[in-house]
Amino acid sequence: YKWSMGSVREILRNPVYKGAVRGQKRPTISLKSHKRKPTANAGTFVVENMHEPIIPPEEWELVQRLITSRKKARKTENPYDNIFSGLVKCADCGYALSVSKANRTWNSDNIIANYDYQCNNYRMEGKAVCTQHRISALSLYNAVLEDIRRLANEALDDDGQMISSIAERLGKDEKNSVRQAERELKKATKRLSELDKLFAKLYEEHINGKVSERNYNALSATYEAEQTELESKIAELNETIKANREYGENAENFVDLIKQYADIDELTQALLNTLIERIEVHEPEEIDGERIQKLDVYYKFVGRLD
Helix, strand or coil: CCCCHHHHHHHHHCHHHHCCEEEECCCECCCCCCCECCCCCCCEEEECCCCCCCCCHHHHHHHHHHHHHHHHHHCCCCCCCCCCCCCEEECCCCCEEEEEECCCCCCCCCHHHHEEEEEHHHHHHCCCCCCCCCEEHHHHHHHHHHHHHHHHHHHHHCHHHHHHHHHHHHHHCCHHHHHHHHHHHHHHHHHHHHHHHHHHHHHHHHHCCCCCHHHHHHHHHHHHHHHHHHHHHHHHHHHHHHHHHCHHHHHHHHHHHHHHHCCCCCCCHHHHHHHEEEEEECCCEEECCEEECCEEEEECCCEECC
């Protein structure tokens, strides 16, 4: 069997492989008929976690990002391969930075030297909304490559210390809130248990005729409303506590990942999408006659590591 590009693309985009199910809303033919009519513009929806995934969801999401970024890159006729597509953002307004040919003498020996990135918000609306945040593609490339190498070598030199340092930083701001969450969880769980007992007692008294139908319904509605609120609160508190416990795991995952790239001498789009969540570019400043521009690289699992 010969696979066409369209078939492969549809397989790669199918959420079934990550454990989800995709559905489509289709209107009925008429009020009297429940038959559904096909329509090209019918809304689709995805229901997550419906079955065991064939591939890990995070890998499926990575493939979608690669497909999207490649699709955007194909729309341009630039000889420059924009490996940063979808990753570079303005640190001030949050818009993406778009790439374009720089107003410099063409360098045929190094294509990347001929292109700059610029805030797309500024490009469309001007200085009334933002500033240029212009950075050369070569400067961006070299800065990110250097940062990846730095972190990779730190991980190789002492991965245990790096894991501890990252985990501590991730959890530092949340420790107090987690302690509070644990106290609230204990209190909410206790109250939920009390409500179950109150409900059982109320039902028994209602059956024995000690509580009227009217009072039973009123109290039942009150108890049910409080139960629903408590169950929602307990779920949120458990998520908060779970997130805190994952800090160490996230730090370890990142260190194991970054160590693989200590000896890299070039960046690829796949590598960037595997390691990096986003790159924020600040407006350059002039300090003592020197142009200084800050970049914030936010890595998968751990965020920014200065």
